[in-house]
Amino acid sequence: METYKDEKKQQYMRKYSIAHLFSFPVEEFIEVHQYERDEWIIQEGTRSNFLFYVIEGKGKIYVTHQNGKVSLINFINTHDYIGEMELLNEVYYTKGIQALTKTICFAIPIHHCGTQLLEDAKFLRELTKFLSIKATIMATRYSQSLAFPLENRLADFILQTADEGIYKERHITVCDYLGVSYRHLLHVLTQFCDKGYLQKRGRHYQITRPQSLYNLAGMLKNM
């Protein structure tokens, strides 16, 4: 982890100013942190002292279960908050957050700004929206995971992450995210190839029948 100073810091604070998200001069307290790919922004089970706001890069939220299984609870993107649970709740089991690419965040020290943050309607309103969306997404994924087989959820995931008709996510990440075994993921991908929905190109997959995937993914939607 690297903390930007002086000119480099000012440059990022100008480029991604977040003053409009607060009604007090939060920028005085902000630090600018940079994390390398695969670095842990927050370690599982360890309380963080910062509320983070992501301005560049992306990450993953992980939790490890007693039986050794690991769940990738969600991805983190720009404009997401990290560590808001620790700001709001005295008691909380902190989930691990790992950078997927080089990631730059504004880090707001909780012990300095906590009180002000919790009294700032402008900030709270945004955070409330963020959390409401997060809660909704988790509820949706939860109910979908119980109601539909991997086939449907994977089709949705492929369409969401494919770039120019090419799907190239890492199998290992996808298993953790969709909560299935590596073996089973490969099995369903092979089925998709057999049915002609995808075509394997080395390590990647080309989408050859998007409509079929849309039909499978469409089953998930009720909204």
Add this chain to the structure above:
Amino acid sequence: METYKDEKKQQYMRKYSIAHLFSFPVEEFIEVHQYERDEWIIQEGTRSNFLFYVIEGKGKIYVTHQNGKVSLINFINTHDYIGEMELLNEVYYTKGIQALTKTICFAIPIHHCGTQLLEDAKFLRELTKFLSIKATIMATRYSQSLAFPLENRLADFILQTADEGIYKERHITVCDYLGVSYRHLLHVLTQFCDKGYLQKRGRHYQITRPQSLYNLAGMLKNM
């Protein structure tokens, strides 16, 4: 649905005053609604005009999937908010909320108070906490549902809902909540009986080996 008026209304407003949760005189606008068991407080897919705060009773949040499966996303209890998603988000697919017992709520009209609510730091702080807990619970349940078989999740559910060592939830509700088929739920319950963890008493089950259930449920916890 019945709306309390006059003396009855005042009586509830005094008994469960929520003035301290707001920094503006919200009580002027509040209606007091009573719903019968099984009545829908909010109908799935239909926008509600109220933010509700539950003061007596309990309910269930439901969503229906295209494949006909129904998920019981969560239970609602006293001091919970209902309809906060509609207050915060312009676009939202409303989930159905059904009363599980006779339920009394304060109903705050969104078109009258929406703006004031969204500018009230005191209210927003509470709502933010509520949502953070909700998001955490959903994330936890989601990852658990993918990482553990019914055996563990059911053990946890039985311990949480049993009263004086007796478990007596309706199978149908439990299936929807834990996201498994009726057949499979019965199957695992029978296993529990065979192993001596439970003993069937007519329609109820008596917990005969709580420690075994605690061990199964304990696998879920990492916090």
Add this chain to the structure above:
DNA sequence: TCAAAAATATGAGATATCTCATATTATTCT
């Protein structure tokens, strides 16, 4: 009070998904 509807119950076969074992590539580190 009786018929209809809902909830409980059980069997049997299908399928979605997991575990484990083992090879074959890539990628990373020294």
Add this chain to the structure above:
DNA sequence: AGAATAATATGAGATATCTCATATTTTTGA
């Protein structure tokens, strides 16, 4: 460059869970 590690790949058998069919009991509503 070569060894170590991580990621991909595939087979085979086990198990968790589902679907469907059908029977019985309880609850509900006219």
